[in-house]
Amino acid sequence: MAEEAATVEVRDLEVSYGWGRSATRILHGISMDVAAGRTVGVVGESGSGKSTLAKALTGTLRPTAGSVRISGADVFATRGADREALRRKVQLIPQDPYSSLDPRRTVGEALAEAVDPRHAHVKKHQDEVVHWLDMVRMPADTIHRYPHECSGGQRQRVAIARGLILGPEVVIADEITSALDVSVQAEILNLIAKLREELGLTMVFISHNLAVVRHVSDDVMVMYRGDIVEHGTAADLYERPQHAYTRALLDAVPGAPGFDITPHPQENSV
Ligand SMILES: Nc1ncnc2c1ncn2[C@@H]1O[C@H](COP(=O)(O)OP(=O)(O)O)[C@@H](O)[C@H]1O
Numbered sequence: 001m002a003e004e005a006a007t008v009e010v011r012d013l014e015v016s017y018g019w020g021r022s023a024t025r026i027l028h029g030i031s032m033d034v035a036a037g038r039t040v041g042v043v044g045e046s047g048s049g050k051s052t053l054a055k056a057l058t059g060t061l062r063p064t065a066g067s068v069r070i071s072g073a074d075v076f077a078t079r080g081a082d083r084e085a086l087r088r089k090v091q092l093i094p095q096d097p098y099s100s101l102d103p104r105r106t107v108g109e110a111l112a113e114a115v116d117p118r119h120a121h122v123k124k125h126q127d128e129v130v131h132w133l134d135m136v137r138m139p140a141d142t143i144h145r146y147p148h149e150c151s152g153g154q155r156q157r158v159a160i161a162r163g164l165i166l167g168p169e170v171v172i173a174d175e176i177t178s179a180l181d182v183s184v185q186a187e188i189l190n191l192i193a194k195l196r197e198e199l200g201l202t203m204v205f206i207s208h209n210l211a212v213v214r215h216v217s218d219d220v221m222v223m224y225r226g227d228i229v230e231h232g233t234a235a236d237l238y239e240r241p242q243h244a245y246t247r248a249l250l251d252a253v254p255g256a257p258g259f260d261i262t263p264h265p266q267e268n269s270v
């Protein structure tokens, strides 16, 4: 694990959309800790507030109450250059790479832009771009391809490279396998597990699928309508779910509870 691995501390986080009387509270006081180099999974059905939590964790959505600290620094109380530095430490890998990748830009341009939005020259950043394509097991000539020329799994790899290219210490992965076939999901899960080890990342891994979450997470939090209803080690939660909602999520997994998303989870082969 890299020695600079970061911690995440969330306390009593409340987030609302809208203002005044039309405000709707989505997160009702979420607290969670992610130790350095560990992964906490967040699982819950669609609409439970997972992506809202992801946006608050990355500092892009201001909470109405509570705090998010990265290695002790309060994301919403830090200003100026410190805030920018803190923001770079935490990156989101989004849910839908097809809509988050500009169809008119090549993979190389998308990655160069992530390195330097104002000077997104592929030539200038070529070494870095090729390095990160290699990190996500994509060949160097992918830089010339457009998103529509890539498969769903390849686009997700590009989205992962884009999230990692600035060298974050914390990664928030939001439904990164949800748009993919089961066999491709396994590849992406193995890749992310491997990168996490190599880079010493601290991670929050979000999915509506408990089987997917279990495979990459040390601890799992079950979210229901903006609250955490259950929290435990991945194994405990899977073997001995306490909450009825967790059991319902387990039942939603194909072939539960023996369903395995990865063919060889121990090997993390890519
Ligand atoms: N920008 C927004 N404005 C108003 N409501 C929103 C907005 N984004 C999400 N919501 C609502 O917040 C709730 C949680 O959404 P979301 O965080 O996307 O859940 P999940 O990622 O678990 O599916 C949903 O009811 C959704 O309709």
Ligand SMILES: [Mg+2]
Pocket: 050, 051, 052, 095, 174, 175
């Ligand atoms: Mg979501």
